[in-house]
Amino acid sequence: MxxxxxxxxxxxxxxxxxxxxxxxxxxxxxxxxxxxxxxxxxxxxxxxxxxxxxxxxxxxxxxxxxxxxxxxxxxxxxxxxxxxxxxxxxxxxxxxxxxxxxxxxxxxxxxxxxxxxxxxxxxxxxxxxxxxxxxxxxxxxxxxxxxxxxxxxxxxxxxxxxxxxxxxxxxxxxxxxxxxxxxxxxxxxxxxxxxxxxxxxxxLDMALPEAEQQIIADILADYEKNGILFHALRTRVAGSRQFVSFHILVPGDWTVQSGHQLCEEIELRIIKALPGTNVVTHLEPLSDPISWADRDLDRIT
Ligand SMILES: [Zn+2]
CATH class of the missing domain: 1.20.1510.10 (Cation efflux protein transmembrane domain)
Structure with a gap:
């Protein structure tokens, strides 16, 4: 059954x-x-x-x-x-x-x-x-x-x-x-x-178990090879649902179209690897200092 x-x-x-x-x-x-x-x-x-x-x-x-x-x-x-x-x-x-x-x-x-x-x-x-x-x-x-x-x-x-x-x-x-x-x-x-x-x-919104965080880290590592960076990764478990958010840093001269496409692709890969996960990303230009000011977890943005 x-x-x-x-x-x-x-x-x-x-x-x-x-x-x-x-x-x-x-x-x-x-x-x-x-x-x-x-x-x-x-x-x-x-x-x-x-x-x-x-x-x-x-x-x-x-x-x-x-x-x-x-x-x-x-x-x-x-x-x-x-x-x-x-x-x-x-x-x-x-x-x-x-x-x-x-x-x-x-x-x-x-x-x-x-x-x-x-x-x-x-x-x-x-x-x-x-x-x-x-x-x-x-x-x-x-x-x-x-x-x-x-x-x-x-x-x-x-x-x-x-x-x-x-x-x-x-x-x-x-x-x-x-x-x-x-x-x-x-x-x-x-x-x-x-x-x-x-x-x-x-x-108290505890983070995802280590094994699942590793799955996310492995997916992100694929993109880091190509110079794309990530920070402010936040995860939490809510019963059988999970929530993940992070910032994606790409070259500032990318078009909105290609930046958004990358966000969609990464979000989808995480959802496929961890069913029941809600993923929210935030796109930022690599060279702008403001992009980096919000990387620490104690700054809620
Ligand atoms: Zn940021």
Missing amino acids: QFKSARSYAPLSIVAALLAMALKFGAYFLTKSVGLFSDAAESPVNLITALFALWALTLAAKPPDTSYAFGQSKAEYFASGLEGALILVAGIAIAFEASQRLFHPQPLEQIGLGLGLSVVATVINGGVGLILQRAGRRLRSITLRADAQHLFTDVFVSLGVLLGVLLVKFTGFLVLDPAIALIVATYIFWTGVRLLHETGAGL
């Missing part, structure tokens, strides 16, 4: 959330286990974030208009910020609960059938998470990647519970259960931090 837009994947995440919710509440009602109740009680959060992701991806997919001339692709950061914050909180909550159990070990409940249903929910979450992660990377959607991370969080929590139950059963060491939960909590906490960091970088 491969959709063209990130938004098409959002319903998948909503369906997965509904299924997981039904399974987890089912598991709780069958067993009345406290552990499974907290798992079930947390599951509506998935539904809320999946709906939020759908809204963010709908905004991000809108074409530019007069009110938002650069599009609304940054809406994706609303969803990734929410997911990151919730993942972080989940990490802290799990660590807190696990440390309580570390100092006051509790005998595990018998949750046989409930555990089985929880495993089914875990498989659904894991499968959908993998689909979303792959699509998120392919379509450069931080919302889909964040949603996938959230689902993986649930998977790791469930696997941790399962592993804890099995280890305690075979070794008899009650502390193994909270110890594993603490490891899972640490991993989840860092996932949340990483996601929030990436969200912040996107909101």
Whole structure:
């Protein structure tokens, strides 16, 4: 299954959330286990974030208009910020609960059938998470990647519970259960931090990744061989869109026609190499000192 837009994947995440919710509440009602109740009680959060992701991806997919001339692709950061914050909180909550159990070990409940249903929910979450992660990377959607991370969080929590139950059963060491939960909590906490960091970088207009900047540099190098110069290269990522601008310096006696033709050619090459990129260039005469006065990045022109 491969959709063209990130938004098409959002319903998948909503369906997965509904299924997981039904399974987890089912598991709780069958067993009345406290552990499974907290798992079930947390599951509506998935539904809320999946709906939020759908809204963010709908905004991000809108074409530019007069009110938002650069599009609304940054809406994706609303969803990734929410997911990151919730993942972080989940990490802290799990660590807190696990440390309580570390100092006051509790005998595990018998949750046989409930555990089985929880495993089914875990498989659904894991499968959908993998689909979303792959699509998120392919379509450069931080919302889909964040949603996938959230689902993986649930998977790791469930696997941790399962592993804890099995280890305690075979070794008899009650502390193994909270110890594993603490490891899972640490991993989840860092996932949340990483996601929030990436969200912040996107909101602050971080430059394109080095590999993509190199692609631009390689294209420009082709023209530099012929005496054309470039400066004031500025790049930024805005969700799945990218923005690039720079100055092109050519001999002052060129005609407007040939100067513009060169601009068009270079812009097109960059757009072809980096799809989804908006390129703006500014043409300047090589010999004019004014052309060089605006080369530094701290001078916004
Ligand atoms: Zn300049």
